[in-house]
Amino acid sequence: MSREKILHLEGLGAEVKITRSDVAEGHPEYYQDVARKLASETEGSFFADQFSNPANPLAHRTSTAPEVWEQMEGKLDAFVAGVGSGGTVTGLAEFFKEKNSDLQMIVADPEGSIVADAVTKGNYKYDGGSWLVEGIGEDFIPTNLNLDLVDDAVTVTDKEAFEVLQQLLKEEGILAGSSTGTLVCGAIKWCQKQDSPKKVVTFVCDTGNKYLSKAFSKSWLKDNELTEEExxxxxxxxxxxxxxxxxxxxxxxxxxxxxxxxxxxxxxxxxxxxxxxxxxxxxxxxxxxxxxxxxxxxxxxxxxxxxxxxxxxxxxxxxxxxxxxxxxxxxxxxxxxxxxxxxxxxxxxxxxxxxxxxxxxx
Known part of the structure; x- marks a missing residue:
């Protein structure tokens, strides 16, 4: 997790617990298990659990999706989103497919995540890998993710994601984060596979302000082999x-x-x-x-x-x-x-x- 995100949470008064990102569910340092344990031990606490809380997809079904549909005037062939909790994909898909059953819901997934395999192959196996993109990609299928509503998936490497977010800044003036890099890259890769013009939408879903010490740091990019310096x-x-x-x-x-x-x-x-x-x-x-x-x-x-x-x-x-x-x-x-x-x-x-x-x- 980026230092900026941690400082943001601490500024709001939160106590931040750092866990591992390379272990699966059931491991004592798995982030959801740590959260559940803290909630059970903390008096007056509430475990929001965005991965299975039905309010998550409902929020996107009733607010995000109608806004996109209105702005596109109903002229939409595909939507590309990432999976963190699964709520965004499911909520959007429920609304869009009621409006147009032919509309395709596409997942842009970081390399190492299991979601793309689950969509395209029908099976998956998490091998303990991790990725540098933050906010999307999973080692399990969240309860809030309805795979039946997902039509296709595109895998995006860390290098591709970070290159695209740099391109967004230089060419479009958009200071975006690593999840956005994955989504925009995934949308482009999916469009390149099509044999006819399509109206495709994706999100600028996170701000680069939360990644200044990573995505926009030359030394960090070099340390993680995300640059092409000779x-x-x-x-x-x-x-x-x-x-x-x-x-x-x-x-x-x-x-x-x-x-x-x-x-x-x-x-x-x-x-x-x-x-x-x-x-x-x-x-x-x-x-x-x-x-x-x-x-x-x-x-x-x-x-x-x-x-x-x-x-x-x-x-x-x-x-x-x-x-x-x-x-x-x-x-x-x-x-x-x-x-x-x-x-x-x-x-x-x-x-x-x-x-x-x-x-x-x-």
């Missing part, structure tokens, strides 16, 4: 944010320790490069800050150049990965250079991401 075949491929491309947060020698602290917090990093006229002159990290402001708030006004580390151990971009591993295993951050050009930092997490990609671990 690799250079050296250690530069491991850098999440390039200093030479202006992607890295930095400070200047004359900035204060408070400035360094604020930028570390805002960027969720533990060390910053100190740059002067785009040249690396030092590094400051959390430990440097702690040792210098301990029990004396006035020291936050000290300049960074008074405490920054100047004696820097660097590594060349064309060095062997074993040399990088040695630096990281000693508890240091790797400072990468290409000749005299500072490229950025490589941390332990960056190298782990590399191994995760090489080993194809999902």
């Amino acid at each position: 690799e250079q075949g050296n250690l530069a491929d491991l850098i999440r944010k390039r200093a030479d491309k202006g992607e890295m947060i930095s400070v200047k020698p004359q900035d204060t320790l408070m400035t360094a602290y604020n930028r570390m917090r805002a960027s969720d990093v533990s060390q910053l490069p100190v740059l002067e006229e785009e040249k690396l002159v030092g590094i400051i990290d959390e430990e440097d800050l702690l040792l210098n402001v301990y029990k004396d708030e006035t020291l936050f006004s000290k300049s960074i150049d008074s405490i920054m580390v100047r004696d820097l151990e660097t590594i060349d971009v064309n060095s062997d990965e074993k040399e990088l591993y040695k630096i990281l295993s000693e508890g240091k951050v790797a400072i990468l250079f290409d000749a005299n050009i500072f490229l950025g930092f490589i941390t332990k997490v960056d190298l782990i991401n590399r191994y995760k990609s090489l080993f194809k671990v999902s």
Whole structure:
């Protein structure tokens, strides 16, 4: 789940419990089982259970569907939606098929979810996989999903979904979320299979504001292999944010320790490069800050150049990965250079991401 969604819920006063997304029903960390347990143990609580609550499809049957039908003036051949709880698909289909029995209800499903197989093959098996798209896709068939009302399904990969939501922003000015990327991509893929023109509708069902740290973060997309950046075949491929491309947060020698602290917090990093006229002159990290402001708030006004580390151990971009591993295993951050050009930092997490990609671990 994106950090933005968690902060939104916490801002509303909710206590958020993080569970696993790669386990099936019956596992102690399965999200619905955790929710039921919390509801049973919390006095005065109510388990809304959108997966089987009949109010869910009813809301779409009586409000969402009539609105779409009116705006389309009844001229609609197919509707593409995703399945999370199943309420949207079922509610829409109940209304639309009463109006036009030939109208087709299509499910756009993330790769790894079992819904598409259930629709197109009549059987499914959940293998413990997970997907990066949030809000849709399932490891079971919800009570609220009436498969008899679904005519077809299209599988969409994470990469396809995230590419489409970027395309929506660049070409249509729509800041949408990952579910929308799946739906729009699914609608396009389904239309491409047709042999005659069709009027097809889908949703912009979530906002990109809830995914800024994921779908619109270059480093997150790179970590999850959702970009087409050409690799250079050296250690530069491991850098999440390039200093030479202006992607890295930095400070200047004359900035204060408070400035360094604020930028570390805002960027969720533990060390910053100190740059002067785009040249690396030092590094400051959390430990440097702690040792210098301990029990004396006035020291936050000290300049960074008074405490920054100047004696820097660097590594060349064309060095062997074993040399990088040695630096990281000693508890240091790797400072990468290409000749005299500072490229950025490589941390332990960056190298782990590399191994995760090489080993194809999902």
